[in-house]
Amino acid sequence: MTNQPDQQGISRRRLLGTAGAAGAVGLMTGAAGGTAGFAAVDSPTPITVVGSTAVPFHGTHQAGITTPMQSIGHIIAFDLVANAGRKSATELMRRWSTATEAMTAGRPPADDDQIALDAGPCSLTVTFGFGRGFFTKTGLDDRAPAALVPMPHFPSDAIDPKRSDGDLWIQIGADDPLVAFHALRVLQREANEAATVRWQMNGFNRTPGATARPKTVRNLMGQIDGTGNPKPTDKDFATKVFAPDKHGAEAWMNGGSYAVVRRIRMLLDDWADLTLPQQEQVIGRRKDNGAPLSAGEGGTETTPMDLNKFNPDASLAIPGDAHIRVAAPESNGGATVLRRGFSYHDGYDTDGQPDAGLLFITWQADPAAFITVQTKLDGADHLTRFIRHESSAVFAVPGGAAPGEYVGQRLLEG
Numbered sequence: 001m002t003n004q005p006d007q008q009g010i011s012r013r014r015l016l017g018t019a020g021a022a023g024a025v026g027l028m029t030g031a032a033g034g035t036a037g038f039a040a041v042d043s044p045t046p047i048t049v050v051g052s053t054a055v056p057f058h059g060t061h062q063a064g065i066t067t068p069m070q071s072i073g074h075i076i077a078f079d080l081v082a083n084a085g086r087k088s089a090t091e092l093m094r095r096w097s098t099a100t101e102a103m104t105a106g107r108p109p110a111d112d113d114q115i116a117l118d119a120g121p122c123s124l125t126v127t128f129g130f131g132r133g134f135f136t137k138t139g140l141d142d143r144a145p146a147a148l149v150p151m152p153h154f155p156s157d158a159i160d161p162k163r164s165d166g167d168l169w170i171q172i173g174a175d176d177p178l179v180a181f182h183a184l185r186v187l188q189r190e191a192n193e194a195a196t197v198r199w200q201m202n203g204f205n206r207t208p209g210a211t212a213r214p215k216t217v218r219n220l221m222g223q224i225d226g227t228g229n230p231k232p233t234d235k236d237f238a239t240k241v242f243a244p245d246k247h248g249a250e251a252w253m254n255g256g257s258y259a260v261v262r263r264i265r266m267l268l269d270d271w272a273d274l275t276l277p278q279q280e281q282v283i284g285r286r287k288d289n290g291a292p293l294s295a296g297e298g299g300t301e302t303t304p305m306d307l308n309k310f311n312p313d314a315s316l317a318i319p320g321d322a323h324i325r326v327a328a329p330e331s332n333g334g335a336t337v338l339r340r341g342f343s344y345h346d347g348y349d350t351d352g353q354p355d356a357g358l359l360f361i362t363w364q365a366d367p368a369a370f371i372t373v374q375t376k377l378d379g380a381d382h383l384t385r386f387i388r389h390e391s392s393a394v395f396a397v398p399g400g401a402a403p404g405e406y407v408g409q410r411l412l413e414g
């Protein structure tokens with residue numbers, strides 16, 4: 001089964017095609033295979049490919065970075081208890097990996113609470129990261145990656161420290177809410193006395209099948225969001241997204257990446273006060289089909305943007321402060337991030353404002369890429385007036401576990 005992203009539409013199609021065959025075999029034979037545990041469902045109606053799709057836990061990279069975006073996301077940060085030490089952290093990572101290996105294959109973990117008992121794996125992925133405090137509390141400061149620097153304060157930030165940072169981070173994605181919650185609950189319980197919850201957030205994307213054909217997702221401002229992401233087919237994709245291979249103290253990060261996590265609130269009432277042409281000028285793309293404003297009639301989402309195109313009245317087709325112009329690698333010395341977030345909504349404030357936006361998650365070879373782009377955006381991006389960064393964290397995400405290994409083993413036992 002593919003674990004490659006591509007543009008979302010392409011990968012989803014591939015994924016479903018392959019998963020369909022695997023799911024059907026499992027149901028017909030009742031055998032334990034790639035989707036083990038799945039055949040226990042005794043319904044006469046075949047379960048759909050959405051349920052039967054399994055994303056491998058083992059691999060060079062952890063799942064959940066280049067995996068096609070799932071419809072449900074939970075992110076949770078923990079702090080190690082003060083005197084837990086390396087032994088306790090090692091046991092925790094082993095317990096978490098064992099439970100994750102089972103759940104992502106559709107098998108119940110030990111002592112299962114049965115929340116997702118009759119579901120397939122539903123594309124479940126679980127991705128683990130280490131915050132800077134993890135290294136200090138486990139006595140591994142000398143092996144902390146040099147790239148894992150604290151996020152600077154950006155002038156427009158409104159960061160809540162209680163919902164920021166953390167020693168350990170888990171990202172859970174799945175195409176079923178119960179499967180996702182089950183994984184969250186199992187892993188939180190497995191933390192036992194080793195780590196306590198620091199913060200937790202819930203997000204979502206489109207349900208597979210909600211649109212007639214797979215499409216790039218829309219965010220809660222209504223824009224197609226994800227078009228300009230680097231593609232796995234780009235020749236420099238791996239060097240932009242994954243940490244460079246190293247020898248010595250940081251070799252455990254080979255195959256890993258860095259996650260920057262920002263809870264970005266959208267000021268949706270202010271946004272709704274804009275006309276459609278004004279909204280499109282803020283982003284630099286059409287809202288209906290995502291075409292860049294430089295494309296003119298007949299442009300599509302995939303039409304390359306032309307930052308040097310002028311309108312007949314000599315104004316820039318993509319305004320000087322348009323989000324895509326300011327965020328583009330061309331405007332940031334090549335700095336590139338892979339955006340793979342989830343929308344969130346947490347109800348309404350007492351003044352009637354929706355508490356909604358993006359759980360904005362970027363993946364990059366070095367968090368410096370995010371810092372470069374965000375430094376530029378903070379001063380120059382028109383979109384800044386319609387969003388508010390409310391929490392912030394950065395994590396070193398180690399490479400994937402080989403069969404028989406747990407995530408982080410090369411750091412904790414290397």
Ligand SMILES: C=CC1=C(C)c2cc3[nH]c(cc4nc(cc5[nH]c(cc1n2)c(C)c5CCC(=O)O)C(CCC(=O)O)=C4C)c(C)c3C=C
Pocket residue numbers: 219221223224225226227228229264265266283285323324325327328329337357358360370373374377387
């Ligand atoms: C630091 C990086 C970025 C932040 C923070 C950010 C916030 C943010 N973006 C949108 C909506 C869109 N972003 C789009 C493109 C885009 N955004 C970034 C970076 C950040 N965005 C990049 C690098 C790009 C790609 C630029 C390019 O080279 O084309 C788009 C256009 C469609 C797309 O390419 O995805 C939208 C829409 C929101 C709503 C938001 C904060 C809430």
Ligand SMILES: [Fe+2]
Pocket residue numbers: 323327
């Ligand atoms: Fe953006």
